[in-house]
Amino acid sequence: MSRYFTEEHEWIDVEGEIATVGITDYAQEQLGDIVFVELPAEGTTFDKGDDAAVVESVKAASDVYAPISGEVVESNGALEDEPALVNSDAEEDGWFFKLRIADTSELEGLMNEAAYKKFVAAL
Amino acid sequence: MSGTQDATHFEDLPLDALPLDAWHRARGARMVGFAGYHMPIQYDGIMAEHSWTREHAGLFDVSHMGQLTFSGEGVDEALEHILPSDIKGLKPFRQRYSMLLDAEGGILDDLMVSRLGNEAFDGADIYMVVNGATKYDDIGWIIEHLPDAVVMNHMADQALLALQGPEAGDALAALIPETADLLFMQSGLFTWRGVQLWISRSGYTGEDGFEISIPADDVTLLADALCELPQVKPIGLGARDSLRLEAGLPLYGHDLSPAVSTIGADLGFAIQKRRREEGGFIGHARVMKELADGPGARRVGLKIEGRLPAREGATIHIGATQVGEVTSGGFAPSVGAPIAMGWVSLPHSAQGTALEIEVRGKRIAAVVAPMPFVPHRYRRKA
Numbered sequence: 001m002s003r004y005f006t007e008e009h010e011w012i013d014v015e016g017e018i019a020t021v022g023i024t025d026y027a028q029e030q031l032g033d034i035v036f037v038e039l040p041a042e043g044t045t046f047d048k049g050d051d052a053a054v055v056e057s058v059k060a061a062s063d064v065y066a067p068i069s070g071e072v073v074e075s076n077g078a079l080e081d082e083p084a085l086v087n088s089d090a091e092e093d094g095w096f097f098k099l100r101i102a103d104t105s106e107l108e109g110l111m112n113e114a115a116y117k118k119f120v121a122a123l
Numbered sequence: 124m125s126g127t128q129d130a131t132h133f134e135d136l137p138l139d140a141l142p143l144d145a146w147h148r149a150r151g152a153r154m155v156g157f158a159g160y161h162m163p164i165q166y167d168g169i170m171a172e173h174s175w176t177r178e179h180a181g182l183f184d185v186s187h188m189g190q191l192t193f194s195g196e197g198v199d200e201a202l203e204h205i206l207p208s209d210i211k212g213l214k215p216f217r218q219r220y221s222m223l224l225d226a227e228g229g230i231l232d233d234l235m236v237s238r239l240g241n242e243a244f245d246g247a248d249i250y251m252v253v254n255g256a257t258k259y260d261d262i263g264w265i266i267e268h269l270p271d272a273v274v275m276n277h278m279a280d281q282a283l284l285a286l287q288g289p290e291a292g293d294a295l296a297a298l299i300p301e302t303a304d305l306l307f308m309q310s311g312l313f314t315w316r317g318v319q320l321w322i323s324r325s326g327y328t329g330e331d332g333f334e335i336s337i338p339a340d341d342v343t344l345l346a347d348a349l350c351e352l353p354q355v356k357p358i359g360l361g362a363r364d365s366l367r368l369e370a371g372l373p374l375y376g377h378d379l380s381p382a383v384s385t386i387g388a389d390l391g392f393a394i395q396k397r398r399r400e401e402g403g404f405i406g407h408a409r410v411m412k413e414l415a416d417g418p419g420a421r422r423v424g425l426k427i428e429g430r431l432p433a434r435e436g437a438t439i440h441i442g443a444t445q446v447g448e449v450t451s452g453g454f455a456p457s458v459g460a461p462i463a464m465g466w467v468s469l470p471h472s473a474q475g476t477a478l479e480i481e482v483r484g485k486r487i488a489a490v491v492a493p494m495p496f497v498p499h500r501y502r503r504k505a
Contacts (some may be wrong), residue, residue, distance in 0.1 A: 032361070033170040035454035035461075036430045038483070054483065056432050058169040058454050059361050083430070 004107055005116035006067045011091055014107065021067060022095040023055065023086065026120050031057040034086045039075035040097055046070060048106055053096050055086065068106040070099030141186045142282045142339040146346055150357055158187045158255035162360055169361035173456040176328055176366055177497075180288035181358035182349050189258030190281045190336060191265075192239070192247035195273040202249060205268045206236065207385065207404045209395040210249070215240035218308045218323050220393050222385065223253075223261060228409020229381035230388065231264060232257045233373070235325065235334075243312045243321045244278065250321065252283070252334070254375045268405070282342035287332030287366070289500060290354035295322075295333055297352055298345075302333065307501035315345065324502060327363065329370025329495055331502045368462060369455050371424060371494025377435055378422060378450040378464050384409055387418030387466070420447065421472040424494035425463040425480070427452075431487055432461040433480040439465055440479045440486065446471045449480060457497045467491065 004012040009027035013020040028034065036056040046052055046066035053064040075097045079085055086094040101107075111119060138156045147154065152163030163184065165172060175181055193202060202210045208221035218237035222230050234253045244250065253261045262277055269275060286295055296303040299313050302322055310323035318341045326332040337345055349355045364374070373379050379388055385406075394410060402411070427433055432453050439447035452463030463480070471478065474493055479486040 032165060033168055036432060038431065056454070058173075058365060058456070059164070061432070061434060080430075 003113060004067075004110035005113065005119075006065075006110055007119065008065055008067070010064065010067045012067050012107070012110065013095075014101070017101050018073065019068060019070065019099045019101050020095050021052075021064075021097055021099060023064060023090055024116070024120075025090045028087050028090040028094070031055060031060075031062060033058045034083045037079040037083050037086060037096065039079065040072045042072050042074060044072045045102075046072070046099070056083075064096060066099070067110070068099065069102040071102070072097050073100050074098040141184060142342050143184045143186065143346055146343055147184065147357070150350075152357070152359060155360070157360060160187045160255070162187060163357070165359040165361045166357055169359070169365060170456050172356070172358045172362035173365050175356050176288045176330065176358055176362060177457055178289065179356070180286055180291040180294045180332070180352075180354040181328075181362070182346065182355050183285040183287065183358050183363055184282075184346070185255075185285050185334070186282040186339070186342070187255030188283055189251075189253040189255065189261060190278045190283060191251040191253065191262070192244045192276045192278065193249040193251065193269075193273060194247040194276075197270060198248045198273050201270050201273040202236070203398070204404055205265060207394040207398055207406065207410065208236065209398055210236065212395070212397070213238045216309055216311050218310050218325055220390075222379075222390065222393060223264060224385065224404070224406030224409075225381055226405055227381075228384050228406035228413075230375075230379045230383055230385065231381060232261050233375050233379055233390070234261075235323070237310050237323060239321075240312075243319065244276075247276065250336075256376055278336075280339050281336050282339045284335045284337065284342065284346065284349075285326050285328075285332060286335065286349060286355070287326045287328040287330045287358075288354075289331060291330070291332040292502065294349065294352045294354040298348055305333070305502075307331075307503050318345075320345075327370070327372055328366035329372070329497055329499045329501075330366075331500055364451075365453060365456055368451055368453065368464065369457055369495065369497040370499060371464070371496060373422060373464065374451055378466075383420075383422070383466065384413055384418055386410060386413035387420055388422045417469055420466045420468045422450075423465060423467050423472050423474075424492040424496060425449070425452070425465055425478070425489045426492040426496075427461040427463060427480065428488040428490075430454075430461065431482055431485075433463045433482050433487060433489065437463075438481045439467055439489070440481060441471055441477075446478065455496060462492075462496050463489070464494070 052066040305324040447467035
């Protein structure tokens, strides 16, 4: 399994043709207390860069973009009952949705963990 | 990710530093631009700070607000021209909520006004605290409408702290025992370590608490002394907003603006009977008309079904008809659910009216609810 990162502070785990997407620990830290996550329905298809989810903190609503193109095969139902899971475990149990990858070549421009750490350090 | 809605920003203007700027940063505050200043939005997190204030005592730096004094021959008459509230009947060391109205009765700002008793601030008669984001406009408006004999002074060298929460009384009494006698909306001059403090028992959270005016040079010492007490933690603007929303208190520039009126805003309590009858203040005609005919729309509280917050700008509907707009909204930590404040046309503004709010193309159910959402706990007469 490989993990990729975007400049929009999303992480993507790729296993075969399925990509699991979430926001990074840095992102949840910036957002603060998360009170609601609006997730896409199964079967929704996204082009890379489409609005895919909305994360609501106490203070503000923020869009989460589809980091790559694909079809939603599952959303994390646990976030409906416990949106704060994104704060406590952003990069594992706080995942947002799984996509069936439409075009694996879109992964090529993304960062690996070391590159993302460097990117965040420079912010 | 991108923020689609955010705290109020004064874009393109250089931000100024408040007297406690370094103090906030040293305590790990995340700073944002607000009302033209760098201000702390949060320290530990909005939810934790909100709960701390409801259970203990929170210290808020509100030094961005405008602190004004008035003195001179005819000061009461002059202020009764620009304020709709009873100033002549305002006793020494008493504070009152009021507002500036324009000629059409639209709200230019809301404010606190108190009579100093000629002890503080070089013997001035009246002390006023106005919103930070509007203070320079307010000053311009006031000067334009003030006779020459009345002198207004903007005390740019005064800082302002708010200490709020059920343990605020004990905390402040630990430093200044005499403050224990103050009741809600009373104020007085106190001395702490040789520094004169003008303190009122009031605030913007719905909790018991104080607002403390202190020279900017001394504010760091006081902020340190307060935060050394076990009851007190510094609280940012984020929790200030969620606390005041739960308390049903309007925020100028959001829930109040020149487009809306006092009566519609449910702030008629600020205009005492004599002022309504006698008039003689800017905006009086609108007040009287709306008292007689009712306002076109009212500021109401909204309880929201489910967990999705409805925020400022979301439209309010009944079926196909838009009947209003959300002016403040978010998750309410002490309620455990989203709440909102909004303006709804009069026929649909009664408590219990079922409404729908549109959030990102979806309709969520809401009902007009009484405010405050969390009961006020002011310290009134025993």
